[in-house]
Amino acid sequence: MSLILDNISHIYSRGDAYEKKALDGVSLKIEDGEFIGIIGHTGSGKSTLIQHLNGLLKATEGSIYFNGQDIYDKDYDLRDLRMQVGMVFQYPEHQLFDETVFKDVCFGPRNQGLPEKDVTLRAYEALKNVGLDEKYYDVSPFELSGGQKRRAAIAGVVAMKPQVLVLDEPTAGLDPQGRDEILDMIAENHQRYGNTVILVSHSMEDVAKYVDRIIVMDDGQVRFDGEPKVVFRHYKELEEIGLAAPQVTYLMHDLKNAGYPVSCDATTVDEAKNEIMKMLGRR
């Protein structure tokens, strides 16, 4: 069970003056249960890439296999794919529409054709999982605060229990606590259900803290693909393509350059703390 992208290219406005190759021969294998971060500067192809994962965009060249089936087969049920690969777009709260939060979250599972009882159960479970208090279930989504709206919108996708959950910058515009809460919630659900999570982010610190594997996009191609500590070893190349390493990784390099015997692999505050304490012989 996996998602395989085989040599995918995507060309926008083919044949006219604005022709642009947004993806250029991308091959990836995404295994069940992975927690992946996708990073890249604006225009690097991240959003184009994720829109291929549930068939919203069709590759100009190449094939995509989901659980062993070619999604471009003419018999393939793209509707089913979209149930399995749930997409949370940027600012998903702009898509809230129903009279109450609860009804809004029911929309997805009901569309999946589940019996009404299951729809209700799914909505409860999803709202509980995103940490939205019960007192908000019957209010209009438009009366919620920014962070609460974001949770409600994510619940709408989580309620469909997608095997793969794709989130495009789910914390943009949230304050630090809101940011941590949303990402903690996503990580907890990942632990609980073992679903595949693909997180597009502009925050190197967030990606380093949460994901197991980072895919770096640049100019429509995969530039790096690996564990955070391995990817962030290439901090100089990352800077050249408009990205960076987490602040603490730079600190470790500075320490090393100043002659301290430290490893530069730390990408989170905890890892950096442990490394520095070890160096000072206090552990």
Add this chain to the structure above:
Amino acid sequence: MSFIEAKDLVHEYIMRDEEGNVEGVQVALDHLDLNVEQGQFIAVLGHNGSGKSTFAKHLNALLMPSEGTLYVGGMDVSDENLTYDIRQTAGMVFQNPDNQIIASVVQEDVGFGPENIGTPTEEIWERVEKSLRAVGMWAYREHSPNRLSGGQKQRVAIAGVMAMEPKCIILDEPTAMLDPDGRKEVLAAVHELNKTKGVTIILITHYMEEVVDADYVYVMDKGKVVMEGNPTGIFSQVETLKEHHLDVPQITMLAHELKQEGLPLRDGILTREELIQEIDRICH
């Protein structure tokens, strides 16, 4: 008198039902006191819903105080006769660059503001050039804005405000939608305007790293100023910031945790250089 002076400023959002009866009142600014001197670089922090944006919208008279007073450049924002003068004194840059750019060519977008206030054509072009050069976007003057990156678009939006020659620019989360490079570009452009042109800057942000170089920081919660001081002073109070749903820069967090492990580090470390100096001090 300070350049910006808020005294007992109150703003209430009044919610009405379909018949127009008052259903509820939400106090967004609750007797806020705040002063900014001309030429300062000020950062305003606060969680979502703390009143930051409501305050920002008072600074150029998009919203009017319910109670209290606010003076901008010596002008009372409650005086509707002064609204246009206030808006020329204090320009505003919002979060989403796509909502702020209206023309199909960069230089025309920047010229839109001065043209609207009846600036002579020749002077419009001078202002366009000066503004675009100030944000490092002169080379893109003939480009279409929709082909630019987020950071570039946001710099064009800032140039558009600059062309109005305001004494003060308010930026409401200008980097929330940008990648790391875009964030750096915009911050560098804003600091440059502050240093070389003496423009007073009010930066509202959720990124603690962007606050490190500000002259002074205000932290808002529940419509009030709850903390104020220079960045070192503010970020020394990690626990208090957490209570206000905020954070500290990653290096400050690391220094804080090292201190809790027993390392004798000083408070308020903001940068890598400062932390390394402290580690040097401990080791020698």
